[in-house]
Amino acid sequence: MKEQPKVMYDSAEAAQQVTVTGWRSRNGHFCGDNEHLARWDGCTHLLCDCGAEMDRGYTLCRSCRDKQRLERYEAMPFQEWDRTTPLTLHDDDEYFWDEDSVWDYCELNGIKPEGLRLVICEPNYAWEIEADDYYGDDLPEDQPLNDVYPDLAEAIEKVNEMIRKKERPLSWGGGKYRTTLQITSSSNAA
Ligand SMILES: [Zn+2]
Structure with a gap:
């Protein structure tokens, strides 16, 4: 190893003042050459891929998120409801324990049952104790x-x-099947 030269604390060699160029965000954070980080830190809104404005913190605007949620719901396999198993709304914590409460919810919110994204619940059973x-x-x-x-x-x-024995669930949660209320009698078709 080469011997290190002696450099005194006060000497010009020890340190030099330099001018640093970089990006500073609106909030005063220095982000070096990371323009994106500085802009992200300093902004409140961004543009969604669709061109609409969205709050920072989201990766999609509200309407794209709604669209994505609908697509996810529609991608779920359909199963006819047995009229006994509790239902829930997709991506929501609204639960229905019987058909009447679905109708009540529709009336209260001014929507038709076919406008609901109903999901059949699945039971959550107690875990065995290991x-x-x-x-x-x-x-x-x-x-x-x-x-x-x-x-x-x-x-x-x-x-x-x-x-x-799974005689009694502890609770219910949204399952993997979407469903509808069978309003017409055409439910036997395909
Ligand atoms: Zn969008």
């Missing part, structure tokens, strides 16, 4: 709960048996 994982931090190394506390392990297994 006792060795659940107590993993406190169990002795390499010893399952069954070795340490067999009665408790057995009791948990009974709970799991109940859980496996």
Whole structure:
């Protein structure tokens, strides 16, 4: 290795004042040569690909987002509703527990049922309790709960048996099928 020359703190060699060119955002953030970052930081609106203005923080304008949501909904496979399973609205937290509440919602919001993006719910069941994982931090190394506390392990297994029966969901969430209210009797067609 080459020997380093001695440079004193006060000497001209130690440092020089330079002028730095770069991009500073409206908010005063210096972004070096990253013009995009500075512009993004300093702006409030951008143009969507469609040409419309949109708030910063979105990648699509409102109308493109609506269009995209509709496309996603329409891309879902259709299933006829059994009139029992709860329904929800696509991309929304509105839930319907029966047909009447769908009609009520339509009336309240002045929309027709065919204008709703209905989705059939799927049940969320309780998870089985993996006792060795659940107590993993406190169990002795390499010893399952069954070795340490067999009665408790057995009791948990009974709970799991109940859980496996899936008799009652904990909650419902939007599933993968879109649906409609069968208003006409033409639902047998294809
Ligand atoms: Zn757009």
